[in-house]
Amino acid sequence: MNKNIYLLFLILSISITAQQVPAKKQSKSILILHGMAHLGNGQVINNSAIGFKDGKITLVADATLIRLAKDAYDLTIDATGKQVYPGFIAPNSTLGLVEIDAVKSSDDESEIGNINPNVRSLIAYNAESKVIETVRPNGILIAQITPRGGRFSGTSSIVQLDAWNWQDAVIKENDGIHLNFPSSFKQTGWWAEPGGTTLNKDYSKQVIEISDFLSNSKAYLADTSKEKNLVFESVKGLFDGNQTLFIHADKELQIIDAIKLAKENGVKKIVIVGGFEAYKAADFLKENNIGVLLRRVHDMPEYDDQDVNLPYKMAKILTDKGILVGLENSGDMERMNTRNLPFLAGTCAAYGLDKEQALQLITSNTAKLLGIDTFCGTLEEGKDATLFISEGDALDMRTNQLTEAYIQGRIISLETHQSQLNKIYKEKYNQK
Incomplete structure (x- = not known):
């Protein structure tokens, strides 16, 4: 039997015998x-x-x-x-999109092509993923299911993590479109053997391509006599305020250029995802009322001259600047590591935030950034009863x-x- 087919058969067998x-x-x-x-x-x-x-x-x-x-x-x-x-909220997550990385037929996190805003991650979401049941015991009950790859990865949706299928799971459909903004510099090597940093000679060209796509989309949407273009149709929500543009960017120049470009093209709602150097652009973010879904804080600084504890302190720095901050957990083994989201918030509490501020990073702040704060993210009358009881401190x-x-x-x-x-x-x- 083909190895991949055997592994897929094993996955299905486990799901059938032990499915909650x-x-x-x-x-x-x-x-x-x-x-x-x-x-x-x-x-x-x-x-x-x-x-x-x-x-x-x-x-x-x-x-x-x-x-x-x-x-x-x-x-x-x-x-x-x-x-x-x-209930804790995991934004920018690929839960349910990949079961086993080595089994291609269980991997639905990305599509071929560079411009895919019309790709809807929701319809690929597997509510019966065995990984999902491992995150609930730590309090993660809601997730934003987000595609990967390309320049415009696609459209995310928000689900609750106890359902038969994606139709039952969805609590906010097509909440936002995800843009991987180019960097002006390229880094080579990997974490164990970091390489050098070189100039991205195509940066200006790549930025212009993004701007052209957004302006062409606006022009298409303003034209009443037209043939259907599903790619342009899919970004309508960016211009009428029904969807958020989630810009994945870490560097200061990336962040500033991306926000300027989006605003110049009439995008109504913007959130930065990653934002490692967001502290350098904090005044600009505050001025434009833009929040940050901060990348995994259990990480090392990027440069030799940076404080070794900078990732741990980042949430405190940005919060003190008046910026709305949430936490996301993308990166190596991100689906399995989703269960550690509460402890990322706990680390932020250990490095400057008080415990209730740290809790907001994975509850009310994230709910506001995802546009779901009217019905979840806090314990308030009239909101969904999505909550849990813990023996002790859930951030520890x-x-x-x-x-x-x-x-x-x-x-x-x-x-x-x-x-x-x-x-x-x-x-x-x-x-x-």
């Missing part, structure tokens, strides 16, 4: 009492009452200041000594121990293939 069944719609109202509630907006209620019904939060209050009838909720959970959080890998998690009020499974194997072999060897 998505939770059913919430039927009974739930009240979580006496937990320390971190609302995701900087506020904390030490002795909280969090109630939700029909998938929506109906009560967020201090339990010592209210009186509740015994029959106000169908189920009551005593969270004394525990902590309650809004030692105490991030979830006991219950809910997506839109549905209590979801925190079981994984690994935890199932753990139970099986503990039983086999009669371990407690």
Whole structure:
């Protein structure tokens, strides 16, 4: 049997035998009492009452200041000594787009070609990916599914992480288009053997090509008598404000040039993704009211003369400048490492931010940058009941121990293939 076919068969076999069944719609109202509630907006209620019904939060209050009838909720959970959080959000993620990198037929993260804004990552999203079930036990309950490759990678969508298929999973369809902006310099080598830095002689040409595409798209959309062009049609939301242009750029010049170009071409909403040198352009970002989804902070500085702790301090530097900051986790083994997103925020807390500010990096701030803050990102009445209970501090890998998690009020499974194997072999060897 062909090796790739065998591996794919193995994936499907595991999925069939150990697949977690998505939770059913919430039927009974739930009240979580006496937990320390971190609302995701900087506020904390030490002795909280969090109630939700029909998938929506109906009560967020201090339990010592209210009186509740015994029959106000169908189920009551005593969270004394525990902590309650809004579900964490993973932006710029390829969860569900690749299962095993070595198996080509399980890899749907990129398309052939350079200009692909019409490519919709959502329809390639595999809600049954075994990787997804490994991130939920750490509190990651929402993700922005984002394509890779090319100059315009395609269109992302936002999903909740407990569903049968992409149709059930989607909570915001086609939220943004992703642009990989060229750099004026090219670096050679790799992390173990870094090479030199050379000038990108094609930089001006590449920037002009992006500008031409955007201006041609505007001209096409303004013309009422035309043949259909799916590529130009797909960027309409950038000009009417229904979609965000997510610009993937790290260098200062990249960031400034990209923002100027986008604004000159009438793009309404812009977010920088990566932004390693965003601190150098902080005043420009603040002036233009543009936020940053900061690249993985568990990283090294790029240059010998930079502070070795600069990646850890970046969120603090930008926050102090008044810039809206979220965290993203793209890079090596990014799907598997999505589970470490809370601990990236924890590192930011260790290097300058207070814990509630750090929490906002993966809850309310990210929700605002993705345009979903009207229904998630914080524990507030009227928002989706997407939240979890942890034994301790969810930003600390030692105490991030979830006991219950809910997506839109549905209590979801925190079981994984690994935890199932753990139970099986503990039983086999009669371990407690």
